[in-house]
Amino acid sequence: MTQTVPVELDDVVGGSFFHREFHRHPPALAPRYKSSIARSPKLALVSIPNSLSELSGPLFGHDTIGPDDNDLTVNFAKPGSRPALGERIIVHGRVLDERGIGMSGMLVEIWQANSGGRYRHIKDGYAAPLDSSFGGCGRTITDSQGGYEFRTIRPGAYPWPNGINDWRPSHIHFSLFGTGFAQRLITQMYFEGDPLIPQCPIVNAIPDPKFVEPLIARMDRHNTIPMDARAYRFDIILRGRRSTQFEGQAG
C-alpha cells in the first residue's frame, strides 16, 4: 500500500504552463530529415494538464559548476597546454520565460563540433582532425537576471549523411532546464549570415522560416573583447507560467 501526504487544493492548482505552441516547433515527422522517419511517434500526443510532476523539476546550485565549465577553450585542455584552436568567441544572452522574465539559477549545457567541424566522438569519422585541447561541451547556471555566458571557438560546418551533399550550418547545441520538467528543451544556435542555414533539413523542419530567426545568434559588436574574442548574442525563451487567477480546477 502506498503512503500518501494530505493535499490542499490550493497547492496544486495555479501556475501551470502556457500551452506549447506546436506550430512553432518542428513536427515529429519531417521526412527531409531522414532520421525522423523511424523515430517519430505516429499517434497523437495525449494532452494532460500540469500537475506537480510537470510544474516541478530539478534545480542545480551554482556549486554544481566548476570555474572553467563555461570556457570550452580551456576546459578540456591539459594544464599548461594551448587553448582550443579556432575563432575565439563569446556566446552570451539571457534565459527568459514567455512573460519576458529573466530566469535565474537555470542550468544551461552546450555541446558542439571543433573549429574544423569534427566532434570528439567515436562515431564521427569526418576527415577534419580532432583538437587535443578541445572536448566540445560546457555548462553554466544563469545569474540573477537570467544571464549566461560561454567562451568557446566557432564550430565548423560539416557534412552529414542525410542527402548526398548535406552540410550542417555551424551550430551549438543547447540543453535547458526551467523550474518545471515541462519546460525541458533542447535546441540549436546558429550564426548570423551563415549561408548553410536555409539549406539545412534540420533547420527546415521548423514549419516557417520566421520561426527560425530566434535561433540565429547575432554578432554583438558591443561585447567584443578587443584583441581576444568576438561576441554573439543568443537569448533563449522557455515556456511561461499562467497567472493563477486564470486557472480552472479540473483538467
Added chain:
Amino acid sequence: MVVLGRVLHESPSQTAGPYVHIGCTPNYIGLKGIYGGHDLGENLVGEDTPGQRISISGCIFDGIRTPIRDGIVEVWQADHLGLFNSPVEKRGKSAKGFVGWARRATDPSTGEFSFLTVKSGATPFTDGNMQAPFISFWIAARGINLGLHTRMYFPDEIEANQRDPVLSRLEHSGRISTLLAREVSENEYRFDIHLQGERETVFFDV
C-alpha cells in the same frame, strides 16, 4: 495585481542530434575528467534515502525495432511519500538525500539504460485526487525533433492505476499497457519505450 501575459514565444526545439552524449554525459562516453570526472544526474537517491529500493531498465526502440543507442533518458519523480524535491512542492520536504532526477545515456552498443531509485508515492492531480505512483520520463535523440514526455506506472498498483486520472483519460484503453513497467523480478522493473509500431508508447503533451 499586474497580470503578465505571454509576450514572448518559446524557442523552437531542434533535435539533440547524434552527439547529445557529449553534452549531457561526457564522462560516460569518453571525455574523461571533464567537469571533475562526474556527469550530472548520476544518482536519484542517497545511500540512506528511505523507501522501497527498485531498479528500472529498458531500451528505446525505433520504428524498425532497433534500440536507439545515441539517445538520452531523464527521469523525474516524487519520493516514497509522493513529495517532490522542489520549491513548488508545498506539502512538505522530500526525504533526506532524495534527488528525484537522473539522466542516462542509452548505451552506445546496446541501447540499454538503467536507474536505481526508490518507488515513488502517490501524487495529487490538478483536482486534488491522487494519481497512481509513476515516474516521469523525458527522452531526446537524433531524429527526435521535440523531446518526448511519457510516464512509467507500476504493474502491481492495480487499483490505483484503475482510478488514475491520466490513465483513465486515454481513449484507447489498450494503450495503457505501454505505460506499465514489467516486473522482471522482485523490485526490478523493465520499461521499454517504443517510438512507433503496434506497441507505440503513449507520449504526453504536458
